[in-house]
Amino acid sequence: MYCSIYKSSKKDEMYLYVARPSEDQAEGFDPLLALPEPLRAAFGRVTFVMDLELHAERKLARVNVLHVMDSIQTQGFFLQMPPEGLIDPNAVAPEGLRGA
Template structure:
């Protein structure tokens, strides 16, 4: 399946995959508002055997076939580090 990937300008490391280029009407309005402006990143031919760095290609394909879009969130490691930094005090960061 041919698909198109967009990067959220509001949410770092968050990507929207679409089954049709620039077909933003298929995503829910609340998701559109959350992601903010999107920047076109990549066009890719995706099949079930293609390996993706942070996603299961079968899940991405299923979402694209059933709803026309797939949301790729940041890897858990990135979120864990960000949460840790938010909880630490300035003294903790200097140690």
């Protein structure tokens, strides 16, 4: 399975995986059409990242490739959400930045 990956303009590290359009469908292709309307609004503008071949042996950094493939086949897309826990919103600011 070949897919195209796009990143969100509204949320860092949010990515949309969709089936890669064929050569004759590529012009004017809008990947956001695969998403339900509420997700389109939350995703924002798309920026192309890369095309990728997905198969059972392929390793992806943050998600299970079989889950991605199944989601694209059944829903038409896979939405990779940003990882949680990387930034603690309650952390104390570094000394030099307090009151800035």
